[in-house]
Amino acid sequence: MIISVVIPVYSGADHLVALNEALARERQRWQTEGAPFELGEAIFVDDASIDSSSEVLRDLDEKYDWIRVVTLARNFGQHPATIAGILHTSGDWVVTLDEDLQHDSAAIESLLKIAAETNADIVYARPDGSVHGGYRDVASRMYKRLMVTLTRKTEVASFNSFRLLRGSVARAAASVSGHETYYDIALGWFTDRFESVELPMTDSRYANSAQSGYSFTKLLSHARRLVISSQAKALRAAALVGLLGVLVAMVFATRALLIQTLGSSQVEGWTSLFVAILFFGGITSLILAVILEYLTNVVLHLQGKPTFFTIDRSEDVILAEWFRDRDVRPTT
């Protein structure tokens, strides 16, 4: 079984050699232990890096035949870089991790073990404690909770750039991902077997420099793509609000009519006007939501959301057999 590792690179010159050494250690260890899987390739995607990463990668590429460098024409961002890398893989399993040593390559086995035991197609690493420290961790948790509410997808809470993906699912989702598609949401078009495992993680770059790769604007952009890619559940909420408006208008209209015809008192003010506004406003919202729902379906169809997807999990038993009684503990 071949494992492909994909690493998008933007400003990681200081970490790349150490990361490569860590991967080489794992590769060697698996070979020595006779594991039924091998690290076949590590694909570094140079996302128009702003430091000396390109030079470091060139050296690594010349030195190791299992390392491959894919150079993007300009800075496309982490998601497109990851997709580009995945589309160059040949592995049965694909691991994506960050360049900055936040993700321990020794933990790949932990992800693989969970996949083998549960027949999962996607396994996310979940930080077992503080990653960035302080308010950023709180903000990150709140952000994820908000996204779960908006998208109604519980797996969103586990989304992490350190993930293990079944190769066929990874490539299928990557091949249909457009520039505005949220890759992890696209994965959900092909499988619902998501798992996650707690692992120690530390954002060393943030810890050392108090600077994160994610600015507030980037986070907002992420949130927008995530909600839009999620078949826009918000649309259904809008339709519901519209429907509610129509119902309220009808209740008020009935009440006003009853008071006017049967009751003793007169209905005063602009009752009919307000009821009409509420009614037609609700109808308009409802119709708009229906139209947008159609539009969403058309867009998803064009994006390549599949009608069905076949998968072969028959080799998971080999992995499960290997991991049985084997103590796999991630290191820090």
Added chain:
Amino acid sequence: MFVLRPNPATLLPTVALFGVGLIGSAISQHLVRSAGYRYSRFPFDWNQPKSQSNQMEQAMLEIGSRKQVVFVWAAGSGGFTLTSSAAAAEQTAFGVVLRAAERCAQGQSAKVPFHLLSSAGGLYEGQRLIGPNTPIRPLREYGRLKQAQETDLLDCSNLAARIYRPTSVYGLISSTGARGLIPTLVSNGLSQTVTTLFGGRQTLRDYVPVGDVGRFISQCIQDPTAAAISPMILASGRPVTLDEVISIVEQQLRRRLLVAVGPQTNAHNITFRGGTSPEGFSTADMTTGIRLVYNQWLQQGVWRQRFPHAG
């Protein structure tokens, strides 16, 4: 067979080309268009081994006055579905050509270049991340034939062997219409007929456009300094699933393809490491390659010939 003669004012060699299928046609087109070669056709009966030697003699007499001759073997039919009897017939014909090349080399100080179109798919079927040191492991008759041809050629000490192992080559020839998976998908997509796939939709392959292969080999043929070198893998290094190919074709055609899945007789993955191909060989990406096939299809009027009632 084709004999391609260069402009007499140049020092370029005469080319004896065997097999004008997909790659052979691309090579001859490049030689004609880029280097001013002129071609003439000579009979070479693939199914009549007895007449092959005589036909070869005739062709060699025609070529004989030229000092420099280059042999190119781009023949082969059947591909992965090649039967053992067809393989034996092809090997016989290959032997006739090889002997003719050896005779041509007799009395010459320099070795006679012999370019052999082998097959990476046939030799490495079922292997992934193939590099220059990956061992050959043919699984079918087709791969075993290519392996035998390579061995036979390398055994000829007076020939300068240049062996090319292209991966899944795709493209279009005007004379015969669609060839290979991608032109078939384009053709069937336009006519909205069902394409039956004999590989899994997630089967990984490495596709290279025939134009890039033809250009590279024709440049090698024209290089008088090139000596015998180790076999060259001609791959893009970018694995592509069948699903992705279908998706790109659909985007280019702006319509959905009708696809059925047949028996999985061709479902092995075959992928290559980046940087495996020789210097000077570069390929267009899949989107560009498929767009080229589509445009070529429309320009050559093949579509109109096949569907005369279409608007």
